[in-house]
Amino acid sequence: AQATEFKMQTFLGANASTTKAFEAMAAQLKEDTGGEVSITVLPGKAVVGAGETIDAIQNGLLDGQYTAPSYFAGKDAALGVLGDTLAAYPDSVTRDRWFTEGGGLELARALYGKYDLYLVCPVHWPSEQIPSTVEIKSVEGLEGLKMRAPGGLASDLLSRAGASLVTMGVGESVTAMETGVLDATDLANVALNVALGMHNQAKYSVLARHSMAVTEMSVSMDKWNSLSSENQGKFEEACNAMSAALVKTLTAEDAAAEAKAKSEMGVTFIAFGDEDAAKFRKMTTEVWNDWGAKSADAQAVVDSHKAFMTSIGLN
Amino acid sequence: MDIGSLTLLIIASMTVLLMLGVPLAFVSGAIAVVLTVTQFGWNGLFIVGSRTVEFLDSFALIAVPMFVIMASIMEKSGVARDLYRAFHVWAGGLRGGIGVVTTFVAVLLGATTGIIGGEIVLLGLIALPQMLKLGYDKKLAIGTITAGGSLGTMIPPSIILIFYGLTAEVSISHLFVATLLPGLMMALLYITYILIRCGLNPAMGPPLSEEERNIPLREKLALFGGVALPMLVAGGVLVSIYAGFASITESAALGAFGAAVVAWVRGAFSFAMLRDVLVQALRTCGMVFWLVFGTNALIGVYNLMGGIGFAREMLVGLSSEPGVILAVMIGVFILLGFFIDWIGILFLTMPVFLPTLQSLGYDPIWFGVVFNLSMQIAYLTPPFGPACFYLKGAAPEGIDLQDIFAAQWPFIGLQVLALIIVVLWPGLSLWLPQLIYG
Amino acid sequence: MSFLDRFALWLGRMTAWCFAAIVLIMVYEVAARYGFNAPTTWAHEVSILLASIGFVIGGAFCMAERTHMRISLLVDRRPRLASFSEALGLVAGAIYLGGLSYAAWRMAEKALWRFSLSGAWDPERSGSTLNSPLPGYLKALLFVGCVLFLLLILRRMLPLHNRWRLR
Ligand code: NA
Numbered sequence: 001a002q003a004t005e006f007k008m009q010t011f012l013g014a015n016a017s018t019t020k021a022f023e024a025m026a027a028q029l030k031e032d033t034g035g036e037v038s039i040t041v042l043p044g045k046a047v048v049g050a051g052e053t054i055d056a057i058q059n060g061l062l063d064g065q066y067t068a069p070s071y072f073a074g075k076d077a078a079l080g081v082l083g084d085t086l087a088a089y090p091d092s093v094t095r096d097r098w099f100t101e102g103g104g105l106e107l108a109r110a111l112y113g114k115y116d117l118y119l120v121c122p123v124h125w126p127s128e129q130i131p132s133t134v135e136i137k138s139v140e141g142l143e144g145l146k147m148r149a150p151g152g153l154a155s156d157l158l159s160r161a162g163a164s165l166v167t168m169g170v171g172e173s174v175t176a177m178e179t180g181v182l183d184a185t186d187l188a189n190v191a192l193n194v195a196l197g198m199h200n201q202a203k204y205s206v207l208a209r210h211s212m213a214v215t216e217m218s219v220s221m222d223k224w225n226s227l228s229s230e231n232q233g234k235f236e237e238a239c240n241a242m243s244a245a246l247v248k249t250l251t252a253e254d255a256a257a258e259a260k261a262k263s264e265m266g267v268t269f270i271a272f273g274d275e276d277a278a279k280f281r282k283m284t285t286e287v288w289n290d291w292g293a294k295s296a297d298a299q300a301v302v303d304s305h306k307a308f309m310t311s312i313g314l315n
Numbered sequence: 316m317d318i319g320s321l322t323l324l325i326i327a328s329m330t331v332l333l334m335l336g337v338p339l340a341f342v343s344g345a346i347a348v349v350l351t352v353t354q355f356g357w358n359g360l361f362i363v364g365s366r367t368v369e370f371l372d373s374f375a376l377i378a379v380p381m382f383v384i385m386a387s388i389m390e391k392s393g394v395a396r397d398l399y400r401a402f403h404v405w406a407g408g409l410r411g412g413i414g415v416v417t418t419f420v421a422v423l424l425g426a427t428t429g430i431i432g433g434e435i436v437l438l439g440l441i442a443l444p445q446m447l448k449l450g451y452d453k454k455l456a457i458g459t460i461t462a463g464g465s466l467g468t469m470i471p472p473s474i475i476l477i478f479y480g481l482t483a484e485v486s487i488s489h490l491f492v493a494t495l496l497p498g499l500m501m502a503l504l505y506i507t508y509i510l511i512r513c514g515l516n517p518a519m520g521p522p523l524s525e526e527e528r529n530i531p532l533r534e535k536l537a538l539f540g541g542v543a544l545p546m547l548v549a550g551g552v553l554v555s556i557y558a559g560f561a562s563i564t565e566s567a568a569l570g571a572f573g574a575a576v577v578a579w580v581r582g583a584f585s586f587a588m589l590r591d592v593l594v595q596a597l598r599t600c601g602m603v604f605w606l607v608f609g610t611n612a613l614i615g616v617y618n619l620m621g622g623i624g625f626a627r628e629m630l631v632g633l634s635s636e637p638g639v640i641l642a643v644m645i646g647v648f649i650l651l652g653f654f655i656d657w658i659g660i661l662f663l664t665m666p667v668f669l670p671t672l673q674s675l676g677y678d679p680i681w682f683g684v685v686f687n688l689s690m691q692i693a694y695l696t697p698p699f700g701p702a703c704f705y706l707k708g709a710a711p712e713g714i715d716l717q718d719i720f721a722a723q724w725p726f727i728g729l730q731v732l733a734l735i736i737v738v739l740w741p742g743l744s745l746w747l748p749q750l751i752y753g
Numbered sequence: 754m755s756f757l758d759r760f761a762l763w764l765g766r767m768t769a770w771c772f773a774a775i776v777l778i779m780v781y782e783v784a785a786r787y788g789f790n791a792p793t794t795w796a797h798e799v800s801i802l803l804a805s806i807g808f809v810i811g812g813a814f815c816m817a818e819r820t821h822m823r824i825s826l827l828v829d830r831r832p833r834l835a836s837f838s839e840a841l842g843l844v845a846g847a848i849y850l851g852g853l854s855y856a857a858w859r860m861a862e863k864a865l866w867r868f869s870l871s872g873a874w875d876p877e878r879s880g881s882t883l884n885s886p887l888p889g890y891l892k893a894l895l896f897v898g899c900v901l902f903l904l905l906i907l908r909r910m911l912p913l914h915n916r917w918r919l920r
């Protein structure tokens with residue numbers, strides 16, 4: 001059989017754990033398929049910006065992506081809703097059950113199908129943590145706080161909680177935290193926050209569940225269909241294996257970073273309690289109502305989540 | 316055609332088109348379009364458009380026109396002239412004294428901006444005409460401004476280090492602190508060079524005559540009175556950033572507003588002046604950003620064609636000696652710096668260099684400084700020398716691009732010297748972050 | 754100077770005022786955030802749009818002004834190369850701007866020609882708190898700026914073409 005090459009752009013830089021995991025997966029898949037399926041991993045922004053990868057695939061430049069649907073929130077409200085479940089679920093492991101048990105995967109695949117994309121698998125991404133220079137213990141604590149605005153639905157949630165959002169890039173937010181332009185920032189998981197030096201100034205790290213991003217791997221439908229069903233199976237298997245491996249590596253990295261931040265940098269870790277979780281969950285429903293109204297697809301994703309949450313007793 | 320031959324073809328056609336006098340704004344853009352269409356068909360042109368829109372959609376860029384406006388107002392309202400007269404009375408006794416002062420100003424400005432461009436235009440509008448009027452050697456004056464102005468990304472804050480930090484996943488604050496001493500050392504090297512050249516040959520940077528200098532102290536101080544307001548504006552920008560009043564880009568806009576207020580207080584503000592100032596900003600951005608659009612598109616196409624993989628192959632099996640591998644990496648930075656922008660170099664090389672670097676046990680913070688310093692060289696080297704382009708946009712009549720490029724070589728030499736020091740003595744970069752952050 | 758050149762110069766002088774607007778917006782934004790603890794949601798995206806108008810139109814403006822940079826070393830030494838260099842430059846420009854215009858058109862069309870189920874106009878948005886149609890506008894802006902730039906280049910090719918025909 002002839003070899004099929006997938007040029008795929010990912011969302012983080014060359015040195016990111018996710019990028020390295022992706023490269024390892026590419027090597028494994030190539031071996032498993034006897035060289036029939038090879039993936040060329042392109043780091044974030046190497047070809048086009050994060051919000052333009054779908055268009056690049058449609059124009060035949062890329063063959064796939066490992067990214068976050070949130071980047072396309074402005075293009076399609078449904079992808080925005082799919083991309084971030086905010087405070088709906090207590091943790092991402094529970095949320096990911098929506099894909100497997102709640103019909104989420106079928107729904108997401110149908111949505112991606114509209115862009116001639118095949119969603120190979122959702123990939124694990126840990127909870128995001130807010131580095132802050134002030135102590136935030138509850139939803140009320142966000143009131144009047146100067147924060148960097150994340151993209152997509154998370155901005156809506158934080159605005160509802162009363163935060164004063166300032167739009168700026170990730171890099172600039174580091175300087176802005178040091179000088180005090182910002183009190184807190186939405187960035188990423190603990191490991192990345194610590195690596196980028198966010199906690200040189202910010203002595204608090206807050207788990208508010210303001211954002212629970214989805215990441216996924218998807219490829220051009222034509223290219224996918226050109227694979228033998230055996231190789232399709234191997235591709236999906238490799239994707240799921242990578243996701244499972246990331247659960248381990250990212251969790252370990254976060255734990256190590258947390259230990260380092262506590263002991264060496266004097267960072268205090270705060271997690272919102274049940275009461276605030278419920279408050280944020282209620283606000284999430286309000287955000288969903290707004291975003292669901294934007295399109296039938298978006299509403300379908302919202303409805304599916306609500307149904308699944310009821311079924312597991314979260315509502 | 317394989318990627319190696321394509322690489323050679325790109326470099327060759329770029330060189331030929333540049334030498335034949337094709338506008339720089341068209342050279343890489345035209346090559347990118349032809350490559351895209353031949354490799355990926357008409358739909359592939361999406362990459363050229365997409366990367367251009369991506370470039371436009373950046374808040375940091377706005378600092379460039381803001382700085383140009385600030386500079387242009389100061390120049391047109393006579394503030395710049397007064398400022399240099401005041402400097403001259405104080406530093407004029409020294410051979411090359413104004414060159415030294417200009418380098419000091421460049422370092423201060425460098426602390427208020429994270430990107431180059433605005434700062435070079437500012438110095439080009441304000442310092443260059445004054446230095447030429449004072450009889451400074453043209454090449455020395457030009458080189459002082461391009462090299463000094465480039466310090467904008469060497470002295471923190473620095474967009475290059477932000478991007479490097481995000482790519483390498485290392486602390487951006489550590490990078491900022493690490494680059495400070497090497498940046499100041501570069502300024503010191505420039506100052507030493509200016510003093511030596513002018514000391515040996517006073518005609519290159521003539522001191523002020525005894526009579527002109529020997530004015531009563533009160534008059535000397537009075538000269539500063541006239542420039543107190545503009546210095547307050549410059550100081551205000553600095554304070555606004557470091558006291559957490561406004562972000563870097565916002566601070567540049569506040570500076571432009573402050574300069575307008577100063578001009579108004581001095582009675583020099585007019586509609587016609589404002590119009591000219593704004594057009595100057597448009598011209599600078601039109602000239603330089605269009606040139607970057609094309610290069611930026613070319614980088615995307617090249618990455619897609621397998622440029623990153625090609626870079627990896629080049630490095631594999633080269634040598635097992637860490638020192639040799641490091642030297643090759645730096646050589647690649649400098650070589651690519653002749654032709655493309657720092658962001659392109661970052662995308663092309665870091666996916667390959669960073670993993671290699673870590674396996675060799677080098678410190679990624681220190682390597683960030685090495686990269687940053689290599690990009691200082693890239694700013695000045697022809698044919699793609701952004702610092703030179705920005706100065707061309709601000710230089711008085713009769714100074715063309717060749718003059719500007721010709722003036723760079725001694726300063727490039729100093730930069731290479733600085734690079735060698737930073738490479739051989741990592742402590743210079745790593746001592747201060749260790750002291751501050753432990 | 755052709756009508757097109759004069760038009761591009763006029764347009765450049767008009768769009769330059771966008772930069773003045775940015776200065777005022779930033780002053781307002783900082784005052785609103787620091788003084789009243791109420792940052793705007795719009796200052797950031799509006800500033801990017803205004804600056805982009807200046808940056809994009811600036812390309813055509815410099816073409817009309819003849820201020821785009823070139824390395825004239827060789828042509829200065831061999832003046833006989835001058836008209837060849839000019840023609841080559843225009844061809845390269847036409848290739849680049851032609852390709853970019855085409856790409857920008859396709860992108861702008863896709864980003865702007867969108868309607869929701871109810872038939873309301875639904876341009877591509879930024880996905881931020883403001884969720885403005887910034888990406889759609891940037892793409893349309895790039896197209897307009899590129900076409901003007903391209904027309905200036907083609908207009909300047911006209912006399913070269915005529916001279917070639919007379920030979
Ligand atoms: Na700086």
Ligand code: NA
Nearest residue numbers: 652693696699
């Ligand atoms: Na260069």
